[in-house]
Amino acid sequence: MKIRNRGEAEKSSLNMTSMIDVVFLLLIFFVMTFKIVELEGDFSVRMPLAGSDSMTMDPTDLPLKLRLQADENGKLTSMALNEISLGTDFDQLRANVVDLIGTTAPVEGEDGPEIEIDTDYNLRYEYVIRSITAVSGYKQGNEVVKLIEKIKFAKPRR
Amino acid sequence: MKVKSKKVDLAEGDLTPMIDMVFQLIAFFMVLINFAQTESNDRVKLPSSQLVKPPEVPLEFPIILHVAQDGEIILGGDDYTAETLRVGLQKEIAVIKAEGKTVEDANVVIRAHKDTAAGDVQEVIRVAQEQKLENFALRVKEDNS
Incomplete structure (x- = not known):
């Protein structure tokens, strides 16, 4: 009787080609649609149309006024908080806000201090956000100390 | 003389590490894709x-206005100017009102x-x-530097 040589066990191998094709297609799809997500947040501004607010305004409770001036290229040239000139230094602005409202007991919510931003029309929006950042708080370690939460804009200047 | 039979062997590399990597x-x-x-x-x-942090709860009834560098406004895929934006906003407000909410929401x-x-x-x-809208959110990028 002839005995077959069992030493040469045949290697059973799956045909991988089609799977690799699909897997590469998937990989290409994910690589092409990949986009690094930048985290975003909001500065909330509650601004009803002037005069439509039913709340009675206390004439002694006037908002702080921040005036931002720009050159013809939209670059910030000067800032003034309640007529106090601050140059273009946002840290100076923050220090002045801290002086004006104090930091010992920051008032939150509707009763907190208010600021009105009056900006030149062509000032770059980036500077407005930087000034809003400066007046709305600062970071102490990982915690955010809030200063002014109520922000509104003056009428646009043409 | 003994002649060896020439079996044509398919040269097959080991695909396992490559498949591992590709699956990884x-x-x-x-995991990172964000639709x-x-x-x-x-x-x-x-x-x-x-100072900004990503909001923990998404804003209710958002109307997203993109303002491009040239001042053009994009709302729902359509381009508007400051003069024509009123029309676009009215459409959005109509949708919000149809859901039984007010403009202030x-x-x-x-x-x-x-x-x-x-x-x-x-x-x-x-x-x-x-258009009686009064809640605004100025969206900015979080800066961790």
Whole structure:
């Protein structure tokens, strides 16, 4: 009787080609649609149309006024908080806000201090956000100390 | 003389490590893919601020306005100017009212390019105010530096 040589066990191998094709297609799809997500947040501004607010305004409770001036290229040239000139230094602005409202007991919510931003029309929006950042708080370690939460804009200047 | 039979062997490399790597890559991209990026617009590069944090709960009834560098406003895929924005906002307000909510419940999310004129953003706010919208959110990029 002839005995077959069992030493040469045949290697059973799956045909991988089609799977690799699909897997590469998937990989290409994910690589092409990949986009690094930048985290975003909001500065909330509650601004009803002037005069439509039913709340009675206390004439002694006037908002702080921040005036931002720009050159013809939209670059910030000067800032003034309640007529106090601050140059273009946002840290100076923050220090002045801290002086004006104090930091010992920051008032939150509707009763907190208010600021009105009056900006030149062509000032770059980036500077407005930087000034809003400066007046709305600062970071102490990982915690955010809030200063002014109520922000509104003056009428646009043409 | 003995002649060896020439069996043509298929040269097969070991594909296992490659498949491992490819699956790892797919898993990586799948986890990081974010289909909810419809809010962003290529024409808008947001300014950044250290103080903002991503909101824990999404805003209710958002109306997202993209303000491009030239002051053009994009709302729901359509381009508007400050003069024509009123029409677009009225459409959005109609949808909100159809859901049984008032205009005051809506949140206007302003995604303005960092180099756009501040006056253009103010104009957008003014037009929205005229439509009785009063809650605005100025969207900025989180700056961790």
